[in-house]
Amino acid sequence: MTTDTTGTQAGATTASAAPPSDHHAAPPGADDRSRRTWRGTLTALPWIGPSLALIALIVLFPAGVMIFNSTRDISQSGVDRGSAGLENYADVLAIDALPRVLLNTVVWVVVVVGLTVVISLALANFLNKQFPGRQLVRLAVIVPWAASVVMTTTVVYYGLQPNYGIFNQFLADIGILEVGDYGFTKNATSAFIVAIVVAVFVSLPFTTYTILAGLQAVPHEVVEAARMDGASRSRTYFSVILPQLKPALSVAALINIINVFNSLPILRIMTGSIPGYDADTTTTLIFKLIQSDRRVDLASALSVVNFAIVILVIVAYMRIVKPMKGVDE
Amino acid sequence: MKDPNTRRTTLSAGRPLRLVALTAVAGLTLSACGFGGQGGGGDEGDGTTLDLLVPTYSDQTKALWEDVIAGFEEENPDIDVNLEVQSWDNINDVVRTKVQSDQAPDILNIDAFAGFVEDDLLYSADEVLSPETIADFQESFVENASMDGTQYGLPLIASARTMFYNKDLFTQAGLDPEAPPATWDELKDAAAKISALGGGTYGYGLPLGSEEAQAEAGIWFFGNGGGYGDASEITIDTPENVEAAQFFQSLAAENLTQPDAGATDRTPLIDVFIQGKIGMIVGLPPTIGQIADKNPDLNYGTAPVATKDGSPVTLGVADHLMAFKNEGDKQDAIKAFLDYYYSPEVYVPWVDAEGFIPTTKSGGEELATKETIAPFLELLPNAQFYPSTNPQWSAAQGAIQSLIGQVAQGKEAQAVLTEIQAKADQ
Numbered sequence: 046m047t048t049d050t051t052g053t054q055a056g057a058t059t060a061s062a063a064p065p066s067d068h069h070a071a072p073p074g075a076d077d078r079s080r081r082t083w084r085g086t087l088t089a090l091p092w093i094g095p096s097l098a099l100i101a102l103i104v105l106f107p108a109g110v111m112i113f114n115s116t117r118d119i120s121q122s123g124v125d126r127g128s129a130g131l132e133n134y135a136d137v138l139a140i141d142a143l144p145r146v147l148l149n150t151v152v153w154v155v156v157v158v159g160l161t162v163v164i165s166l167a168l169a170n171f172l173n174k175q176f177p178g179r180q181l182v183r184l185a186v187i188v189p190w191a192a193s194v195v196m197t198t199t200v201v202y203y204g205l206q207p208n209y210g211i212f213n214q215f216l217a218d219i220g221i222l223e224v225g226d227y228g229f230t231k232n233a234t235s236a237f238i239v240a241i242v243v244a245v246f247v248s249l250p251f252t253t254y255t256i257l258a259g260l261q262a263v264p265h266e267v268v269e270a271a272r273m274d275g276a277s278r279s280r281t282y283f284s285v286i287l288p289q290l291k292p293a294l295s296v297a298a299l300i301n302i303i304n305v306f307n308s309l310p311i312l313r314i315m316t317g318s319i320p321g322y323d324a325d326t327t328t329t330l331i332f333k334l335i336q337s338d339r340r341v342d343l344a345s346a347l348s349v350v351n352f353a354i355v356i357l358v359i360v361a362y363m364r365i366v367k368p369m370k371g372v373d374e
Numbered sequence: 375m376k377d378p379n380t381r382r383t384t385l386s387a388g389r390p391l392r393l394v395a396l397t398a399v400a401g402l403t404l405s406a407c408g409f410g411g412q413g414g415g416g417d418e419g420d421g422t423t424l425d426l427l428v429p430t431y432s433d434q435t436k437a438l439w440e441d442v443i444a445g446f447e448e449e450n451p452d453i454d455v456n457l458e459v460q461s462w463d464n465i466n467d468v469v470r471t472k473v474q475s476d477q478a479p480d481i482l483n484i485d486a487f488a489g490f491v492e493d494d495l496l497y498s499a500d501e502v503l504s505p506e507t508i509a510d511f512q513e514s515f516v517e518n519a520s521m522d523g524t525q526y527g528l529p530l531i532a533s534a535r536t537m538f539y540n541k542d543l544f545t546q547a548g549l550d551p552e553a554p555p556a557t558w559d560e561l562k563d564a565a566a567k568i569s570a571l572g573g574g575t576y577g578y579g580l581p582l583g584s585e586e587a588q589a590e591a592g593i594w595f596f597g598n599g600g601g602y603g604d605a606s607e608i609t610i611d612t613p614e615n616v617e618a619a620q621f622f623q624s625l626a627a628e629n630l631t632q633p634d635a636g637a638t639d640r641t642p643l644i645d646v647f648i649q650g651k652i653g654m655i656v657g658l659p660p661t662i663g664q665i666a667d668k669n670p671d672l673n674y675g676t677a678p679v680a681t682k683d684g685s686p687v688t689l690g691v692a693d694h695l696m697a698f699k700n701e702g703d704k705q706d707a708i709k710a711f712l713d714y715y716y717s718p719e720v721y722v723p724w725v726d727a728e729g730f731i732p733t734t735k736s737g738g739e740e741l742a743t744k745e746t747i748a749p750f751l752e753l754l755p756n757a758q759f760y761p762s763t764n765p766q767w768s769a770a771q772g773a774i775q776s777l778i779g780q781v782a783q784g785k786e787a788q789a790v791l792t793e794i795q796a797k798a799d800q
Contacts, residue, residue: 119474122473123472123473123474225574226574230637231637232637318637321776321779321783337773337776
């Protein structure tokens with residue numbers, strides 16, 4: 046980045062220093078720039094090398110194995126029996142439950158990310174105000190972040206268990222249920238809703254803090270200027286503050302989309318005991334293909350499809366929302 | 375000004391290149407370690423290291439195996455045994471991953487072995503056991519552990535299912551506590567009366583959740599003359615099985631079972647029975663010990679599983695040890711370990727402590743009078759087994775575990791069984 050800027054400046058200087066009639070000045074400048082960039086990269090290699098190696102080792106290599114596996118015929122005990130061509134992909138697309146699973150995935154991502162962003166925005170605005178005990182409240186918001194997702198989910202899961210779960214017990218005690226044996230996590234719809242609640246809960250801290258950081262970066266003068274010009278409170282918020290939050294909001298939303306789409310533990314715990322595929326997303330379906338059907342090859346193919354979907358969603362998002370662009374550009 | 379800068383960059387570029395090369399080499403070495411770790415660790419001198427992978431049957435499984443290993447290593451100082459314990463939830467994934475990366479354990483304890491035989495990964499029994507040890511296995515288990523006449527599985531433990539019923543609930547519901555139901559109609563009638571007691575009591579505990587749905591469903595299928603097929607063919611979508619599925623669906627639909635039967639796992643449901651809230655449930659040998667442990671006051675009885683026409687049948691389950699060939703250089707060590715393990719002084723206390731039925735003749739004679747397994751020993755002659763010598767069985771079992779519960783949730787029985795059959799036939 047830095048090298049690039051210097052290069053550009055150097056090129057620009059050379060070009061502007063040369064008389065406009067001289068054609069030869071500009072090309073050496075450009076040549077110089079590319080050479081410098083190349084050298085810069087080389088100089089930087091010792092520093093970025095280890096992380097590049099790490100990326101190759103723990104990201105690219107497993108991804109490569111996954112793509113390779115998706116074209117193989119792998120036995121249930123894990124032995125490679127040779128090439129399967131694209132048959133695994135055909136099998137994946139032929140899964141009867143796939144439309145329902147894809148629909149679940151869309152609902153899961155849209156609802157969780159939507160709720161998370163809206164609630165986080167409200168929370169961030171609240172935490173941006175001055176009030177006694179603000180530090181404590183800010184700390185409380187981080188707590189779900191500090192706990193492991195599996196732990197949080199398991200605690201809620203146990204609380205919702207029929208017969209001995211504390212939540213069921215409570216509903217029975219106050220008389221809403223006759224006996225505390227409602228299977229919140231045993232029916233596709235209720236389990237899915239509960240999973241969404243937990244997913245929003247664990248996504249809040251990160252999102253809230255990202256937006257809070259964005260809010261604190263809004264210059265005070267701009268808000269003051271708007272007020273001086275007689276803008277109402279809501280007008281100031283929606284026309285001045287919110288547009289400045291766009292980068293923070295869109296980055297938070299993007300990271301959440303990727304996270305939520307790939308999230309396995311919450312759904313795995315909350316909906317894992319439900320028979321059939323009514324409460325599955327593509328990610329949990331991958332898991333079931335491995336664990337129940339013992340089909341590593343099929344699961345790899347679905348993983349590749351899953352990966353392609355994420356990439357497509359991200360590309361579309363980047364093109365439509367342009368999260369890296371600020372308000373002024 | 376420009377030139378010196380350039381030169382410095384050129385000069386320093388040499389060293390970074392060397393660093394890059396070093397990093398790349400380091401990366402390759404690291405990854406090489408990841409793939410070839412098998413031979414490296416754990417060897418002491420010229421000794422052999424055996425990897426033993428087992429699932430947990432109870433909280434004491436690990437300690438019991440550690441005792442066995444300690445005794446073995448004392449007698450065989452040149453052989454080390456490396457114990458790895460996994461939960462039943464994970465062990466299939468662990469094994470598959472290990473096999474896929476050529477790191478299969480030398481000895482594995484699991485239920486089904488046919489898939490490994492199909493991929494030619496296992497030693498046959500006569501390659502890793504002395505003739506005396508093989509001769510000590512009970513014939514029915516040997517048959518269940520052989521494919522095309524060759525024995526590959528080494529029967530480890532057996533269990534059979536029997537019906538447990540709560541005598542107090544029977545009395546409260548006006549039923550005779552000494553006459554448990556023998557047929558489906560009687561069972562349904564008893565379940566209806568017990569469920570009518572209200573207050574969170576359930577007539578019949580129906581665990582069709584993924585934990586062990588294949589066992590509960592199997593008991594119903596066998597009870598109607600159906601089943602899962604044999605070594606050459608998996609038969610799940612049959613008229614007998616569909617009728618059985620429709621019957622247990624009616625139990626769930628008429629609220630004669632606990633709610634959400636299709637998503638209830640066995641272990642937590644047996645706890646509810648132990649708490650005294652379920653009239654009847656199918657249990658296994660360790661259930662007796664659990665009741666004695668958790669609620670000794672429970673007034674319960676055991677009876678043969680109810681079937682459609684009252685003829686006795688039950689599900690028998692045998693788990694196996696199996697020995698992997700890997701590089702083929704550990705056969706003698708494996709043989710030494712297995713012969714040691716199956717010697718009556720080691721094997722019988724092990725099975726006894728886990729509360730299962732022994733698979734050896736000597737063990738059977740010694741434990742025949744134990745009250746914890748006596749009710750099950752009687753049932754064994756009528757036991758039907760899973761077709762575990764069929765390579766398709768693992769996939770079928772996984773499909774049953776994840777799908778059969780839909781029947782209890784109201785999905786049409788025929789459609790569910792067709793779906794499972796399709797997965798088994800893949």
